[in-house]
Amino acid sequence: MPLFYEWATRSDSTSYWYEDGNIPTQEQFRKDWKIHYFDGSEPEKGRCYAIVAEGRPVGQVNYNEINRGNSSVELDIIIASDSDKNKGYGSEALSMLVEYLFRNMRIRKCWIEPTARTARAVKAYEKAGFRITHKFLSGGTECVHMELSASENGRPIVRNEAS
Numbered sequence: 811m812p813l814f815y816e817w818a819t820r821s822d823s824t825s826y827w828y829e830d831g832n833i834p835t836q837e838q839f840r841k842d843w844k845i846h847y848f849d850g851s852e853p854e855k856g857r858c859y860a861i862v863a864e865g866r867p868v869g870q871v872n873y874n875e876i877n878r879g880n881s882s883v884e885l886d887i888i889i890a891s892d893s894d895k896n897k898g899y900g901s902e903a904l905s906m907l908v909e910y911l912f913r914n915m916r917i918r919k920c921w922i923e924p925t926a927r928t929a930r931a932v933k934a935y936e937k938a939g940f941r942i943t944h945k946f947l948s949g950g951t952e953c954v955h956m957e958l959s960a961s962e963n964g965r966p967i968v969r970n971e972a973s
């Protein structure tokens with residue numbers, strides 16, 4: 811958690827997460843990022859994973875609370891340092907998480923919403939298989955809604971019939 815807080819609030823990527831410059835205190839941050847994200851105690855409510863590249867943690871990828879009505883879930887990702895970007899880590903980490911969710915968590919659709927100005931993010935998510943479905947305004951900022959469905963992913967869905 812302290813590392814994730816550093817990445818979100820004091821890294822090269824902070825301005826992407828807090829565009830308005832309104833950086834949360836650690837206490838405020840913990841209200842959004844509750845303990846289940848880190849200890850796996852409530853997998854239906856969301857989980858964070860460290861992205862480790864060449865033996866070093868370089869960022870985090872997570873899913874949020876699962877919508878069991880349509881078996882969908884929103885993802886977030888951050889690669890903290892500019893020197894670790896454009897190396898394929900982000901798209902690979904997303905692909906791995908999507909595959910895990912499709913295979914193990916009975917998810918049918920993953921979605922992610924970068925701001926439209928972050929062309930690198932849109933490109934990275936497209937590399938992971940996400941496609942733009944629509945654009946929208948959030949607080950005056952243009953954002954992009956991107957989705958990846960299990961059937962589009964082209965991988966078999968293996969379900970644990972006992973669960």
Ligand SMILES: CC(C)(COP(=O)(O)OP(=O)(O)OC[C@H]1O[C@@H](n2cnc3c(N)ncnc32)[C@H](O)[C@@H]1OP(=O)(O)O)[C@@H](O)C(=O)NCCC(=O)NCCS
Pocket residue numbers: 823826827887888889890894895896897898899900901902923924925928929930931933934937
């Ligand atoms: C978005 C993010 C997760 C992507 O992870 P990453 O490891 O840097 O991405 P990848 O290396 O997998 O893919 C990036 C791709 O974008 C391309 N790219 C980089 N800058 C680009 C630009 N300005 N325009 C278009 N494409 C660009 C890269 O060349 C690469 O494509 P390629 O492999 O075909 O050459 C990471 O950069 C990050 O955390 N950025 C800061 C936070 C952020 O932007 N969040 C989204 C906005 S809310």
